[in-house]
Amino acid sequence: MPEPPLSGCVPAFGRHGSYPIRLGWLAKVYSALREDPLAFSRPQAPVVLGVGASMVRAMRFWSRAAGLIRDGKRTAAGRPAILTRRGTWLLDDEHGADPYLDDPATLWLLHWWLLSARPCHLPTARFLFGHWWKSRFTRADLRAAVQRAARLSGWREPSPRLVGRDITALTARYAAPRPPVPAAALEELLTSPFRQLGLLAADPSATGQDRAPGEHLILHRHRGNTAPRAILACACLEYAHTAATQQHGSITLGRLLTDPAGPGRLLLADRAALRAALTWAAEEPLAGRIALTESAAADDLLTFTAPPLPLAGHLLAHRYHRPDGPGDPR
Structure with missing residues (x-):
């Protein structure tokens, strides 16, 4: 009997707050945690990490999902984030393999670590790459399929809003928008390194009313x-x-x-x-x-x-x- 479609995943959605990994985030996390394992819990975390308050949680999420940090035991001051051997191996600013993700190979490696993690913290992405059979689809198609996969896996069905957060992060992480790129989206485009991989794209064949930005997508089979x-x-x-x-x-x-x-x-x-x-x-x-x-x-x-x-x-x-x-x- 085949395993449920979301087997091996954490039954939670949208914990990144719709934010994809951004360029420089992982290096900032390493630098902050090397000095203070409770950096995420401090009131000054946004200042130390150089991001908005809503992004601090996303930085912790992505670092943990990739196996670069793990949660320590909760203390009165908060739950520390402990750098793993993998995190130090990759991100150390003197001896790390690629702390600033300059080598495209590192993006492939992180993509693999994120989706192959046990448990995987990205059930929507795991479903898309591991189970989804379509190459062209809409966000609504994927959202409905993930909700069905959650039911088949014995989970409580996630709300469309939560799965939508995952899909928003997926498209922001992997899919470059169709030109012309709005000025408001240009900074996000330049700070999303995983788009170099070319795994996902906006469907250029969508026309007329179907041209809603990011609604129609293509998964590039064999891009790997x-x-x-x-x-x-x-x-x-x-x-x-x-x-x-x-x-x-x-x-x-x-x-x-x-x-x-x-x-x-x-x-x-x-x-x-x-x-x-x-x-x-x-x-x-x-x-x-x-x-x-x-x-x-x-x-x-x-x-x-x-x-x-x-x-x-x-x-x-x-x-x-x-x-x-x-x-x-x-």
Whole structure:
């Protein structure tokens, strides 16, 4: 029996307040928390983080959802936010892999970490990338589908307003508006780095009354084929770690491709792209530790001789020229 469509997700919507991750946010979070784990709880948090008061909660949400911070035990002064090893590995301003997200590979990596997290804090995005079968759709279509998925998952059905917040954040994070861009939206466009990935776009074919801004959308299938091979191979190994395959030391390419929580779906990558990434990894940075066996009679099989999570970390260390990988954020 297949798992419910929102299995593995936190049953909550809209906790980012409709704000997408903005350029510079994660670096500010790291800097603030390194000095004071209670920075989010302080009255001066908006001043320290350099954002409006309503954005402070969004900054905490996105950092936690990506596994860059975790919540500590509540104290009289508030609940501290603890930097994880992953957060320090990525964001340290002296030794971090990419604290200012200058490398587009980091955007692919963060996209994967956000959607593959266990639990995932983004049920609407997880549904869109992992389960949604349409390439062209409206916000109303997606909103209704997510509400239905919540019911099928045994959750209390979320209100249209809450799911709408998620969809607003999705479009703001990934979809560039159709030109001409209104002056009021220009700053948001320039500060939304994930739009570089080209995963989502406003549908240019919508005409007439259907031209409501951001209402009609396109999900670019196979866009993940352009992701760096190190990120695709890393995602395959991280998924193998969570898929309880360690005792067998193998996983099929078909599962990597088609599982709703796997890299094929969440990164929008096809079989050829995953195969090419794993073949490269088996020949170069992970030679002798993984192998991809191609078969005409059965599904291709990825095998590994060591636990897959450290192997994924080795790939990231190789990609970012770091001495080690980020480790498990938990």
